[in-house]
Amino acid sequence: MNHVAEPEAATLLEPISFVDVATTERLHARLATAAGAAGLVDVVYRTVDTPVGVLLLAATRHGLARVAYASEDHDHVLEILAERISPRILHVPDRLEEVIRQLEEYFEGNRRRFDVPLDLSLSKGFRQTVLRTLPAIDYGRTASYAEVAVAAGSPKAVRAVGTACATNPLPVVVPCHRVVRSDGSTGGYVGGAEAKHTLLDLETA
Amino acid sequence: MKPFEQIVTEHGSMVLRVCRAVVGEADAEDAWSETFLAALRAYPDLDRTANVQAWLVTIAHRKAIDITRTRARDPVTIAEEVPDRPATTGLPEAWDHDLWSALQALPPKQRQSVAYHYLGGLPHKDIAEITGGTAESARRAAADGIRTLRRTYAGRPGSRGETR
Numbered sequence: 001m002n003h004v005a006e007p008e009a010a011t012l013l014e015p016i017s018f019v020d021v022a023t024t025e026r027l028h029a030r031l032a033t034a035a036g037a038a039g040l041v042d043v044v045y046r047t048v049d050t051p052v053g054v055l056l057l058a059a060t061r062h063g064l065a066r067v068a069y070a071s072e073d074h075d076h077v078l079e080i081l082a083e084r085i086s087p088r089i090l091h092v093p094d095r096l097e098e099v100i101r102q103l104e105e106y107f108e109g110n111r112r113r114f115d116v117p118l119d120l121s122l123s124k125g126f127r128q129t130v131l132r133t134l135p136a137i138d139y140g141r142t143a144s145y146a147e148v149a150v151a152a153g154s155p156k157a158v159r160a161v162g163t164a165c166a167t168n169p170l171p172v173v174v175p176c177h178r179v180v181r182s183d184g185s186t187g188g189y190v191g192g193a194e195a196k197h198t199l200l201d202l203e204t205a
Numbered sequence: 206m207k208p209f210e211q212i213v214t215e216h217g218s219m220v221l222r223v224c225r226a227v228v229g230e231a232d233a234e235d236a237w238s239e240t241f242l243a244a245l246r247a248y249p250d251l252d253r254t255a256n257v258q259a260w261l262v263t264i265a266h267r268k269a270i271d272i273t274r275t276r277a278r279d280p281v282t283i284a285e286e287v288p289d290r291p292a293t294t295g296l297p298e299a300w301d302h303d304l305w306s307a308l309q310a311l312p313p314k315q316r317q318s319v320a321y322h323y324l325g326g327l328p329h330k331d332i333a334e335i336t337g338g339t340a341e342s343a344r345r346a347a348a349d350g351i352r353t354l355r356r357t358y359a360g361r362p363g364s365r366g367e368t369r
Contacts, residue, residue, distance in 0.1 A: 009323045009351045012358070015304045016225045017324065019218040027221065027234060028213060031241050040245050043208075082208045087249055089208035 032092045042086035044095045045078065051107050051202070052195040055172070057096050060085060063117030064099055067170050069191035084122060103172070109205060112139035114173045122169040126157065130164035137178040140203040144182040166190055172199065209248050213241060216261050219325060223262060226320035227269045229305050232276070239268040259335075262325040266317065266335050307358035314338075315350035322347045 010017075035041045043065070045058040056074045058066040058081055065085065068077040082089055098116055105111035113135070120128050133151045137143045143151075145161045152161065165176040171190050177199040181187040189196035217237075224236040243264050251260060308316055314336055321332045322343075329344040336343060 008355075009319075012351065012354055013222075013226070013304070013319075013323055016308075017222050019221050023221070024217060027217065027237055027241075030234075030238050031213065031245075034238060034242055035245050038242065038246075040242070045210075078208045078210070082206050087206040087209055088245060089210050090213075090245075091210045 028091075032090050035090060036092070040088060041090050041092070042088040043081055044090055044092040045081075046091060046093050046096055047074070048100055048103060050103060050172075052172070052191055052198050055103075057099055058089075059096055059099075060119045060121075062119040062121070064096070064170065064173065065119040065122055067173055069171065069195065071192055072190070099173075106172075107202065109202065116173070118170060118173070120170075123164070123167070126152070126154065126160055127164040127167060129153070130161055131168060131170070131174050131176075134165075134168075134174050134176055134178070137175060139175075142178050142180045142200070145179055145187070146182055148179055162188075178203075206249075206251075206253060209245055212244070212248070212257060212261075216258060217241070219258065220261055220265055222324040223265050223320045224269065225305075226308055226324055227265070227317060228272050229309060232272050236265060236268050236272055239271070240265040243268065256331070258325065259327055259331045262321050262327055262331075263335050266321070304354075304358050307354050310357065311350050311353060312346075315346045315353070318343050318346035319350040319354070323351070 032041070032044075036044075043058050043060055045056060045066075047054050047056050053070045054074075055070075056066065056068040056072075056077055057064065058068075058078075066077065066081060068074060078089060099114075102111055102114050102116060106114070120131055123131055130148060130152045133148060136151065137148075145158045145165075146155070148161045148165075149155050149158045154160070161179070165179050166188060168174055168176040168190060171177065177189060177191075177196045179187070186193060186196050186200065220240055221233060221237050224233040224240070228236045240261065244261060247264075251257075308319070311319070317336050318329075318332055321327045321335065322329065327335075328340075329347065330340040332343040332347075333340045336346075338346075
C-alpha cells in the first residue's frame with residue numbers, strides 16, 4: 001500500500017489483495033494468447049539453458065531477431081529491442097520451439113547448420129552484409145577477419161568485420177564465433193572468450 | 206520505453222485487485238485481460254512521461270463499465286460463465302465473498318474511489334479525472350466507502366479483532 005497513513009483500509013481490503021503466482025501465470029498466458037491472435041505482439045522472447053549459459057531468444061513475425069548471452073544483460077537487451085523494434089514485447093515461454101530444438105541438437109553435436117527464419121533488421125549496412133556471409137564458414141572451420149572482409153566484398157574493411165562480429169545480434173546461430181585472428185588466436189567474442197572456445201571445441205570434437 | 210512485459214510484471218497484480226473490487230470475482234479476470242489487451246494496443250503511442258499506473262487504472266475503469274453494461278443487458282451470460290470459474294474455496298487465492306458483497310453494495314463512485322485509491326494507489330486528484338467531479342469529492346467518496354465497509358464487513362473470521 002502506498003498510503004502508510006491509512007493502514008486500516010489496507011487491512012480491510014486485504015481479502016481481495018492477495019494475488020498468487022498461479023493466477024499471475026494464468027492471466028499472463030491468457031494475455032499472450034489473445035494478444036498473439038490480435039496481432040499485437042511485435043516481439044516474443046524466452047530464455048533457454050545451454051552449455052554457454054542462459055541465452056535470451058527474441059523473435060519478430062519475420063524470424064529470430066536476437067540471441068543474447070547473459071553477460072549482455074537480458075533486461076538491457078530487451079530495452080534495446082523495445083527502442084529499436086517495438087515496445088510490444090511479451091515473454092512467451094512456449095514459443096520459439098523450433099529454434100530451441102535446433103539449439104539442443106547443435107549443442108549435442110547433432111546439427112551443423114541452423115535452419116530457421118532470421119530477422120537481421122537489428123544489423124544495418126555492411127554489418128548485415130558481413131552477417132550474411134558468415135554462414136558460409138563451414139561448421140568446424142574458422143576464417144580470419146581478413147578473409148571475411150574479402151568474402152563480404154570489402155577486403156580493406158577488416159576492422160569493420162571485427163565490429164560486425166562484436167555486434168552480431170544473433171550469436172551462435174549466425175556463427176561469428178568461427179571468425180578468428182590471422183595469427184590463429186581466437187580473438188574477442190560477444191559472449192566472452194570462454195564461450196567462443198566452448199563453441200569451437202564443440203565443433204571440432 | 207519499457208518492454209510491455211515489464212509493465213505487466215510491475216502492475217499486473219495492482220490491476221487485478223482493482224478489477225476484483227470494481228467488477229467482482231466472476232468478471233475480474235475478464236476485466237484484467239481486456240485492460241491489458243487495450244493497453245498493449247495503445248502502448249507504443251503512450252506519452253513517455255505518462256503515469257503508467259494512472260493510465261492502466263483509467264483503462265480498467267472503462268473496461269469495468271463495459272463489462273457491467275454487458276452484464277446488465279444480458280444477465281444470462283453470468284449464469285453461463287460462473288461454472289467456468291476456478292474454484293474459490295480452500296485455495297490461497299480464494300477471496301472473501303462477504304467483502305465483495307459489501308463492496309458491491311457501495312454506490313459506484315464510492316466503490317471506484319476506494320478501489321483506485323487504496324488498491325490502485327492513485328491520489329484523489331487523479332481519481333477525480335477518471336470518475337469525474339473534484340479531488341475533494343473523490344476523497345470524500347473513498348472515505349465514506351471505507352467507513353461503510355468497516356460497518357458492513359467485519360473482515361475474515363479470526364483475522365481481525367473487534368470492529369473499531
